[in-house]
């Protein structure tokens with residue numbers, strides 16, 4: 001394929017035809033377009049944007065770049081949740097087993113860490129023995145048997161997104177509304193779901209910096225999803241501070257298990273419970289949100305989703321004994337360092353962008369497409385907005401591979417926090433629902 005004229009056309013702001021989009025996706029998925037040409041093309045798309053028609057064709061071509069899931073008839077609705085990504089965003093890990101316990105089938109296809117935001121697959125793979133590479137037949141059988149599976153794009157499922165996602169990550173082309181829409185919906189449409197709850201984040205550590213941009217992305221996803229027959233509810237949520245008290249792959253798995261055992265933290269639990277509640281309403285299982293929230297909370301408190309989490313990871317090859325041994329450890333990284341305050345007052349800022357960058361630089365995220373993830377590193381025991389602090393109180397702990405990396409991370413992390421003399425109420429996490 002001679003790709004150069006299409007790069008030039010997009011650079012100059014032309015809309016490509018459906019046939020051209022299908023050919024681009026097909027050729028790239030088959031290795032007939034080089035990464036350097038695709039990188040230039042993605043940058044042209046980033047600056048020029050796509051028409052609705054182009055976004056739709058790209059999404060469907062990406063969906064069709066591999067196999068799609070076909071489930072047998074079953075009274076349990078097929079649903080999923082997806083987030084545009086944030087720091088400490090481990091919601092899927094607790095939500096997926098909760099949804100299975102609420103009577104849904106959840107064929108969750110997730111992504112890897114992108115930019116400074118973590119990825120569900122990287123987190124899951126910090127569980128000893130667990131695989132996220134599930135062939136479609138295995139994924140379907142697992143969902144039918146236990147209600148939930150959490151896998152990634154494979155060579156056979158949405159392979160075009162797998163390749164594009166990795167390239168966008170290292171070429172500064174992530175925060176593009178049409179590219180995010182196509183990336184997310186290609187995976188969700190390939191799952192064959194009927195309802196989707198989206199978490200579109202805005203703020204310091206989100207791809208979408210402002211609430212207006214997040215709303216534009218939410219509308220882009222919701223309208224294309226509706227055209228494709230998927231009912232969608234979008235939560236627009238703040239991503240200025242990390243979710244929960246930990247960021248880093250294994251540390252977030254640990255915190256998710258704690259959430260499933262009823263220990264919150266509140267912001268994390270709120271997102272889990274509200275996402276489940278919206279799906280209950282969207283699928284008609286509950287008539288209104290307050291009742292749906294109550295049912296979701298009750299289910300979480302019953303302990304069934306914690307048991308379901310074990311069932312899920314065992315089905316995906318995890319070694320349960322090794323997992324529980326690892327859970328019992330305080331840390332798995334070689335070095336842990338406490339970061340304490342030299343001021344007093346109330347926490348008025350906990351900058352998720354700085355924290356995400358620190359975790360990435362400790363080895364918890366990717367600098368290049370080939371980067372190896374170190375799942376033990378990260379931060380935990382993070383102070384939350386509004387909490388009162390005296391001099392010498394713990395702001396967070398750093399988990400690192402070496403002492404010098406821990407010390408340089410600690411110095412940067414101190415700069416992530418600010419204090420005020422007066423107590424203040426943090427802004428609501430869920431800013432609006434579309």
Ligand code: URA
Nearest residue numbers: 084111179180183184
């Ligand atoms: N999540 C995805 O799956 N794709 C994106 O492009 C961004 C977030």
